[in-house]
Amino acid sequence: MRKSIVILLIAAMLCTLFVPAMAEEKAKGWNNVNAEGYVFPDYSGQTLSIMWWGSDTRAKMTEEVIHLWEEKTGAKVEFEYYDGGTYWTQFQAKMAANGLTDVFQMGNNWLTYYDTIEPLNAYIDAGTIDTTAIGPAMISTTVNQANGDVTGISNGTNARCFAYNPALFDQAGVPYPTETWTWDEFADACRKIHEATGNPAVTTLEYNSLAFSVFTQWKEGSNFYTMDGTGFGFDGDTAPLAYLFDLLTTLQQEGAIADYGIQNEIGSNIEADWIAYGDSAIIMLSSNQFQALSNVAAENGITLELCTIPRVSHEGQSGMVVRSSQQMSIWKGSEKKEMAANFINFFINSVEANKILNCERGVSINSDVLAALKADTEKTNEVTAKVYTIIDLIGSFPDAANTSPAEPAANEEISDVLKKTYFQGLAEGKFESAQAAADLFWAEAQEIWAKHQ
Amino acid sequence: MQAAKAGRSVSRRGSFLQNENVVGYFFAAPFILSFLCLTMIPMALSLYYSFCNYKIAAEPVWVGLKNFSDLMKDATFGNSLLVTIQYVIIGVPLKLVFALLVAMLLTKPTRLQGFYRAVYYIPSLIGGSVAVALVWKQLFGSRGPVVTFIKALGVKNFSFFGSTMWAFAPLVLCNAWQFGSSMLIFASGLKQIPKDYYEAAEIDGASTVQRFFSITLPILSPIILFNLIMQLISGFMTFTQAQIITDGGPNYATNYIALNIFKEGFSYQRMGYACAQSWIMLLIMAAITGIIFKTSSHWTFYEN
Numbered sequence: 001m002r003k004s005i006v007i008l009l010i011a012a013m014l015c016t017l018f019v020p021a022m023a024e025e026k027a028k029g030w031n032n033v034n035a036e037g038y039v040f041p042d043y044s045g046q047t048l049s050i051m052w053w054g055s056d057t058r059a060k061m062t063e064e065v066i067h068l069w070e071e072k073t074g075a076k077v078e079f080e081y082y083d084g085g086t087y088w089t090q091f092q093a094k095m096a097a098n099g100l101t102d103v104f105q106m107g108n109n110w111l112t113y114y115d116t117i118e119p120l121n122a123y124i125d126a127g128t129i130d131t132t133a134i135g136p137a138m139i140s141t142t143v144n145q146a147n148g149d150v151t152g153i154s155n156g157t158n159a160r161c162f163a164y165n166p167a168l169f170d171q172a173g174v175p176y177p178t179e180t181w182t183w184d185e186f187a188d189a190c191r192k193i194h195e196a197t198g199n200p201a202v203t204t205l206e207y208n209s210l211a212f213s214v215f216t217q218w219k220e221g222s223n224f225y226t227m228d229g230t231g232f233g234f235d236g237d238t239a240p241l242a243y244l245f246d247l248l249t250t251l252q253q254e255g256a257i258a259d260y261g262i263q264n265e266i267g268s269n270i271e272a273d274w275i276a277y278g279d280s281a282i283i284m285l286s287s288n289q290f291q292a293l294s295n296v297a298a299e300n301g302i303t304l305e306l307c308t309i310p311r312v313s314h315e316g317q318s319g320m321v322v323r324s325s326q327q328m329s330i331w332k333g334s335e336k337k338e339m340a341a342n343f344i345n346f347f348i349n350s351v352e353a354n355k356i357l358n359c360e361r362g363v364s365i366n367s368d369v370l371a372a373l374k375a376d377t378e379k380t381n382e383v384t385a386k387v388y389t390i391i392d393l394i395g396s397f398p399d400a401a402n403t404s405p406a407e408p409a410a411n412e413e414i415s416d417v418l419k420k421t422y423f424q425g426l427a428e429g430k431f432e433s434a435q436a437a438a439d440l441f442w443a444e445a446q447e448i449w450a451k452h453q
Numbered sequence: 454m455q456a457a458k459a460g461r462s463v464s465r466r467g468s469f470l471q472n473e474n475v476v477g478y479f480f481a482a483p484f485i486l487s488f489l490c491l492t493m494i495p496m497a498l499s500l501y502y503s504f505c506n507y508k509i510a511a512e513p514v515w516v517g518l519k520n521f522s523d524l525m526k527d528a529t530f531g532n533s534l535l536v537t538i539q540y541v542i543i544g545v546p547l548k549l550v551f552a553l554l555v556a557m558l559l560t561k562p563t564r565l566q567g568f569y570r571a572v573y574y575i576p577s578l579i580g581g582s583v584a585v586a587l588v589w590k591q592l593f594g595s596r597g598p599v600v601t602f603i604k605a606l607g608v609k610n611f612s613f614f615g616s617t618m619w620a621f622a623p624l625v626l627c628n629a630w631q632f633g634s635s636m637l638i639f640a641s642g643l644k645q646i647p648k649d650y651y652e653a654a655e656i657d658g659a660s661t662v663q664r665f666f667s668i669t670l671p672i673l674s675p676i677i678l679f680n681l682i683m684q685l686i687s688g689f690m691t692f693t694q695a696q697i698i699t700d701g702g703p704n705y706a707t708n709y710i711a712l713n714i715f716k717e718g719f720s721y722q723r724m725g726y727a728c729a730q731s732w733i734m735l736l737i738m739a740a741i742t743g744i745i746f747k748t749s750s751h752w753t754f755y756e757n
Binding site: 089092096116258259267409412420425428451 | 704
């Protein structure tokens with residue numbers, strides 16, 4: 001009797017040793033949606049909910065992919081989408097009501113909403129979310145470095161950059177932006193274009209991220225936030241901010257940059273920017289938004305180009321970084337996490353789906369998908385090629401690896417205060433000087449940081 | 454008769470369901486229940502949270518009066534109180550004057566009276582909606598007809614939403630435009646004024662203006678009081694237009710208190726602090742309403 005029990009126990013132990021090994025063998029790419037003869041899971045009669053933000057272009061593409069998945073799995077997907085601003089209001093309301101969607105689009109501000117996000121480590125380890133064609137560096141863009149939690153799967157990479165309308169540069173007799181164009185050249189271009197057209201040359205700028213870029217440009221190894229987002233990454237010298245305050249406020253007062261009213265009217269609706277209608281010449285955007293913007297511009301007979309963010313000096317740092325544009329995350333409270341993981345797996349990895357999405361959310365992180373898209377001349381048209389080129393260019397800047405993409409929890413409030421109290425206050429003449437405003441901002445930013453700890 | 458008698462005899466027997474009070478409570482139940490669940494409980498919770506450090510979906514931590522002492526030092530909060538009061542002081546009288554004016558125009562009995570009243574009431578029906586805010590954003594926007602007109606008059610670089618001085622104007626006008634409910638209440642009040650007062654005054658040689666100030670206004674004063682209080686309260690709570698049209702800007706010029714509370718609570722994740730702000734707002738509103746009630750005996754006139 002006893003002996004048999006011991007044998008049984010040993011056998012059981014041996015089995016547990018084998019099981020993970022066998023599971024691992026299964027894990028390697030078993031859920032590869034691109035594999036020949038892949039059988040989709042059957043979700044007939046079940047529903048999955050999902051929400052995202054973005055342009056109308058994005059909404060159309062995403063809907064199409066959702067219908068494709070519905071067809072393949074029999075599932076029903078309830079979806080909702082908003083523009084970038086409204087999205088967070090909705091998200092916060094749903095969060096407060098404990099009723100988020102199973103899958104949601106999440107930004108680099110995921111630390112702010114950390115409690116709502118299901119770590120995806122288990123789904124990646126089990127192979128439900130197939131990462132065999134995704135490089136580890138791409139996975140790590142969405143990992144919480146503090147504990148290793150995978151907070152989502154990146155929808156692609158992007159970079160904040162500028163786009164411009166060459167026709168208006170020609171009209172004003174200004175040379176096109178170069179790879180290393182400077183703020184002085186930018187200011188000169190804005191003034192001349194404003195003179196030639198009578199309109200502001202720029203109607204959309206992301207003030208906070210520009211300010212953070214200038215901190216990086218100012219001094220090698222310096223960042224506004226540290227790389228991992230655990231604190232401030234510069235020595236307290238506010239000169240870079242004063243420099244940008246002064247430059248942009250002066251341009252705005254001259255009318256070369258649109259006032260805050262116009263900028264607020266456009267808001268986060270990139271397709272409404274004046275550049276798409278031939279009225280303004282430069283816009284700041286995320287590289288993946290270029291498709292949607294170009295679509296509207298093309299309807300008006302306008303061809304746009306992408307360029308870098310201006311620098312302090314030609315030889316200086318770029319202050320630019322290639323980062324995860326946004327990610328798909330699973331809600332911690334979802335009851336359909338397995339199904340949600342399967343949806344994300346399809347959304348990120350399927351060549352068929354991504355031929356529809358066509359990197360509009362960012363350059364795909366799946367090497368198979370990207371290769372398939374680039375080989376497809378119909379999909380890689382002039383517009384997408386420009387996006388690939390600028391991402392490759394920014395990735396090749398030596399300092400891009402040391403530019404912080406972090407958005408810590410305090411960032412939302414710090415950015416808001418920077419824009420509304422300081423940039424807008426300066427325009428109203430509420431501060432003695434740009435330097436005084438920069439110093440006051442720095443003091444307040446530290447206070448806000450302390451409140452969020 | 455028979456049935457009524459039978460009913461009474463049943464209730465005398467004390468059957469619970471036949472008790473008149475029970476019937477009353479039964480019919481009032483939907484209101485009482487929703488008042489308790491949707492108003493009282495959230496209010497009690499928000500009072501508790503206002504003494505806590507509370508983030509949505511996290512455990513509240515008791516901090517005593519810290520939120521309130523922080524508020525005293527908060528310049529953004531002070532500014533939003535100020536701009537809210539400015540909005541109320543300009544917006545509410547404007548709306549009431551508008552409502553009274555239209556109500557008086559519409560008391561003349563014409564065939565189309567009902568139609569006109571309905572038409573003027575429509576803006577109030579769609580009042581707080583996002584759609585209206587979007588329309589006003591276009592109307593007063595940098596390329597809207599109003600700004601185009603002002604620029605055509607020769608004013609250079611004019612912008613409503615880009616200027617801290619003028620950004621409030623479209624919001625106040627949008628609010629005044631939704632005068633329908635006040636107008637209806639004024640209209641019914643005007644109807645109550647006996648015709649003979651006016652006839653007597655006319656015989657005594659009173660002018661239209663004199664008649665308005667000596668008859669219409671005094672008799673209407675209790676209704677003005679009611680409208681004033683209602684509009685004050687809704688003025689203090691203004692939110693949608695400021696959020697959609699200006700997002701509180703520029704430089705906090707339209708950062709009304711309700712919007713500020715929303716930002717603190719949802720965007721910055723400081724729900725406890727936001728709750729404290731809303732209680733301060735409640736106290737201020739209660740104080741102002743109280744003062745108006747107390748002084749109203751001096752300026753309202755009741756016939757009996």
